[in-house]
Amino acid sequence: MILTTVAERRALLDRSLTVAMVGASPNPTRPSYFVFSYLRTKGMLRVSPINPMTAEIDGLKSYASLADYAAENGPPDIVDVFRKPADAPAVSREAIAAGARAIWFQYGVINDEAIRLADEAGLDVVVDRCIKVESARFDGGLAIGGLNSGLITARRRGTR
Amino acid sequence: MASERDDRRFGMRTRALHAGTPPDPATGARAQPVYLTSSFVFDSTEHAAELFALRTYGNIYSRIGNPTVAAFEEKVASLEGALGGVATASGLAAQLTAILALAQNGDHLVASASLYGGTVTQFSVTLKRMGIDVTFVPPNDFAATRAVIRENTRLIYTETIGNPLGIVADLRAYAELAHEHGLPLMVDNTFASPILCRPIEFGADIVVQSATKFLGGHGTAIGGIIVEAGTFPWGAGKHPLLSTPSPGYHDMNFAETFGEFAYLMRVRTEVLRDIGGSLSPMNAFLFIQGIETLPLRMPAHVANAQAVAEYLVARDEVAWVNYAGLPSDPSYALAQTYLPGGAGSVFTFGLRGGYAAGRTFIESLELWSHLANVGDAKSLVIHPASTTHQQLTEADMRAGGISPEMVRLSVGLEDLDDLLWDLDRALTAAAAAGTVRT
Numbered sequence: 001m002i003l004t005t006v007a008e009r010r011a012l013l014d015r016s017l018t019v020a021m022v023g024a025s026p027n028p029t030r031p032s033y034f035v036f037s038y039l040r041t042k043g044m045l046r047v048s049p050i051n052p053m054t055a056e057i058d059g060l061k062s063y064a065s066l067a068d069y070a071a072e073n074g075p076p077d078i079v080d081v082f083r084k085p086a087d088a089p090a091v092s093r094e095a096i097a098a099g100a101r102a103i104w105f106q107y108g109v110i111n112d113e114a115i116r117l118a119d120e121a122g123l124d125v126v127v128d129r130c131i132k133v134e135s136a137r138f139d140g141g142l143a144i145g146g147l148n149s150g151l152i153t154a155r156r157r158g159t160r
Numbered sequence: 161m162a163s164e165r166d167d168r169r170f171g172m173r174t175r176a177l178h179a180g181t182p183p184d185p186a187t188g189a190r191a192q193p194v195y196l197t198s199s200f201v202f203d204s205t206e207h208a209a210e211l212f213a214l215r216t217y218g219n220i221y222s223r224i225g226n227p228t229v230a231a232f233e234e235k236v237a238s239l240e241g242a243l244g245g246v247a248t249a250s251g252l253a254a255q256l257t258a259i260l261a262l263a264q265n266g267d268h269l270v271a272s273a274s275l276y277g278g279t280v281t282q283f284s285v286t287l288k289r290m291g292i293d294v295t296f297v298p299p300n301d302f303a304a305t306r307a308v309i310r311e312n313t314r315l316i317y318t319e320t321i322g323n324p325l326g327i328v329a330d331l332r333a334y335a336e337l338a339h340e341h342g343l344p345l346m347v348d349n350t351f352a353s354p355i356l357c358r359p360i361e362f363g364a365d366i367v368v369q370s371a372t373k374f375l376g377g378h379g380t381a382i383g384g385i386i387v388e389a390g391t392f393p394w395g396a397g398k399h400p401l402l403s404t405p406s407p408g409y410h411d412m413n414f415a416e417t418f419g420e421f422a423y424l425m426r427v428r429t430e431v432l433r434d435i436g437g438s439l440s441p442m443n444a445f446l447f448i449q450g451i452e453t454l455p456l457r458m459p460a461h462v463a464n465a466q467a468v469a470e471y472l473v474a475r476d477e478v479a480w481v482n483y484a485g486l487p488s489d490p491s492y493a494l495a496q497t498y499l500p501g502g503a504g505s506v507f508t509f510g511l512r513g514g515y516a517a518g519r520t521f522i523e524s525l526e527l528w529s530h531l532a533n534v535g536d537a538k539s540l541v542i543h544p545a546s547t548t549h550q551q552l553t554e555a556d557m558r559a560g561g562i563s564p565e566m567v568r569l570s571v572g573l574e575d576l577d578d579l580l581w582d583l584d585r586a587l588t589a590a591a592a593a594g595t596v597r598t
Contacts, residue, residue, distance in 0.1 A: 029411055031418075034214070034215050038210075038215055041215075041216060107419035130419055133419075136217050142217070144217050144227065145217055145424075145428070146230045146234055146237070146428070147237070147424065148179075152175065152178045153178070156188050157183075
């Protein structure tokens, strides 16, 4: 199912625990490192790098493939994709084979075939969104930055 | 269910009260607490490093961000239908900060020629000294606007309702023209407020406003705010400050790293950080109090303004009235499209007696405050030629449509009968002064 609403993305993050990040970079100026580092230091989601070019990032073991990750950890809840759009269908196939429950295509990673493959295989699909931004929308991070979280509530955060 | 709440599109009154100001997560306080602190402790050295590298969200120092200020920013962003906001020390600081995120020495901007005098001075003197060239074009003249766009043009700028002439911008046409050239449309929405017009709904990309005016409404604090739609393609190449490595942040590329948030992130973390025109938390608190009643105040402002304009039209002492709410006004049709809830409450009129009659009129008023502000709950009056626009040359003043007999009103929330009583007295005195003079 392709998730398009704030509520659907929130529910996905709430029910997920593990994130396999395909294309996570150890280079601190790359967007994927920003997201990796944010998820790792926040600790709400257990993030693992999937990158055959590096053995570890900030002390976390990097796996050469989603298959390697799944063999050791079981299926990931979310496969987060930082790859060229043309590489996305291959990632969808690997995610399906690894038993992933959802696939999350980051900003600009837009490929109709990749979306269709994952959707037809029953994965939840998020497209052209950032998992860091969406996490921050619900943990108060966006509000700290003056960003419109879209949340209207008279309940104190954390008491829901 | 949480999901139902998240997807509901709440109304303007609800958002004015609740957006950005949920119960305080730290204490449960229902009112927005005022976080009067310059700085915030770090959890650890690692946390500090992540914050400074922009890899995590959090408070560092109130020049860059503050929880009370952020609550105000989110509230205005919600009302304007924006992605987010950055508050500033004044409306002029908002414009400068918003522009410097996109333009630098050697760049060019295109602006409507009918703008607040302070904006014209900021653009034509201060920006020019910084090497940013601004070309002013008659409002809503799209052939002329198209003709002055250059390779190094970075944005198009207008006011929703021009100050002080009240010309309503054809926002859709401005946005189409801007986007056709790969440029964002920046709109000053001060005179409309998000209650009367939300420029983003008509294609604007960046909206700035002076919070000092209607947002606050109480005339107690100076402040401004920038909000942005989050839909402009900042990485497309027309804005190298966002799409090339930034030396201010370890060569980070804002567009690539922050996607739709690229512009707002650069505004806050580079321009606000380095220029320092930040809003005080105390003033943010005052604006939050004001915004709670904004949806109730604006219709009352508009009703009084419409009645005052119609009253002035019927008076012999009055030569002309510029109010887009009058069917005879050149901006009436545009106001019907962009300001269906009313054309605001700031407008100008001219007295038949010229400069002398204008001065006597202002000096004869008892209830209208003679001062240089608009958008207060109290009714205000000023003579632009001798005050807000006096820094302009006579030629520029004429080009901007400012005449010596022009009086600007900001119609407040007093009882209409009392406002008309006072106008009647002053108009009579002004007519007598005009007679004596001739």
